[in-house]
Amino acid sequence: MSGVAEYREQRRLDAAAAEERRAGRERSADERAARLREQARADRARDREARQERRGERVARRAAALSQEQVYRRGTLALVIASGLASLPAQVLHFVGISPMLLPLPLALEGTAWVVAAGVAYADSRHLAVRVRWLLRSLVVAAAGFAASINYTYGTHLPGLSAADAQTAGWGLAAVTLFGPGLFEIRQWVCTLVAVADDDDQRERGRHSRARRRHHRKVAQIADRLLSAAPFGSLTTEQAWARAWQIHTGAADIGMTPDLYRKATRSAADLAQAQRPIDPAANAEESTETMRKRSMADLAVSTLAPITPKTVLLPRPVAVGFLKPTLPAKPVPPVDAAPVASIERRAVAAESTRPRRATGRVPAVAKSIRPKRTPEELLDEARRVTADWPDAKVTGEGIRRAVRTSPANARMLRDTILAERATTASEAV
Secondary structure, eight states: OHHHHHHHHHHHHHHHHHHHHHHHHHHHHHHHHHHHHHHHHHHHHHHHHHHHHHHHHHHHHHHHHTSHHHHHHHHHHHHHHHHHHHHHHHHHHHHHHHOGGGTHHHHHHHHHHHHHHHHHHHHHHTTOOHHHHHHHHHHHHHHHHHHHHHHHHHHHTOTTOOHHHHHHHHHHHHHHHHHHHHHHHHHHHHHHHHHHHHHHHHHHHHHHHHHHHHHOHHHHHHHHHHHHHSOTTTSOHHHHHHHHHHHHHOOSSTTOOHHHHHHHHHHHHHHHHHHSOOOHHHHHHHHHHHHHHSOGGGSSSOOOOOOOOOOOOOOOOOOOTTOOOOOOOOOOOOTTSOOOSOSTTOOOOOOOSSOOOOOSSOOGGGSOOOOOOOHHHHHHHHHHHTTTOOGGGOOHHHHHHHHTOOHHHHHHHHHHHHHHHHHHHHHHO
């Protein structure tokens, strides 16, 4: 029985192995088919992209060929060729009718007109003197006019035509002879105007470059040194100017300087102050605290406490020797009253219990020596003190107490710090 069981177990294992091999072959076939499908899909997508690219190139070439400039240039050239083909046979027949040896003459005459017209175009492109260009134009007119007169004569003497038809043929041949050089000259005139417009742009760029070098000479020197130190072509002029500006002024934005940044900060602070809503209660409280707790050194004139003089009775005088006894003393009026003629009966103001302060502006030697801080130092100190303060705590009175400055400076520091915090918050968002 054990041998049968082993045989059956072996049969089961062989069947399982065969099934696993079959499943593996099927998986391999499926994977191969999937790869083939994916490759075929990629090939189709690549072919589709290639067709779209070729179609786009054809559209671009067609658009470039049918642009206004190309249509004008090629159309003008076609009309010039047609006019030459229409006028040249009449000249050939006219001169050959006179003598066959004159056959090169119409070719030379027509060729002279077109070669000189090409010379006009070349002179315009090279910006030659005006007199040279007008001399070439006069030669073109002379050659074309002579050819037109020959064609007019030939057209008026054509056999088998009535007088009116012969006149029409003559004028038509003369017009088509002049039409080609005239149209070519108009084409050249338009091209010259376009070139002048391009030259105007070039002149504007040159004028801008000269003005920039004149206004920023130090930056221009640094930029020139950077360009000469860098390998040829590795650094452009604008890149050199940007680096030179940052080296000279420390600002990454071309055109900005520390003074302009400082002015922009003050303007932003003033704008923030102007846009803040007015709170009468808060302003009144702050004004009260300011007047009550501000130091006397910040005031232009010291505030004096009123002193009221007391009336003092002089002792009764005693008669000595020949002096007569005086009358009993009477109360003496205050100091601001009219003085009494008798010295003995003059009233004396008693000393005040508090020390008397000097009236008027305190002399410079009497003031406490304290170093005067610049606005930048005040702003740096205020930033350092209020670094961990919330926005609600940043007030003019709080900054005045912490930095020990005047209320006006404290309010300016408060507005600047709040504006900087608002700018930082908006940039973070």
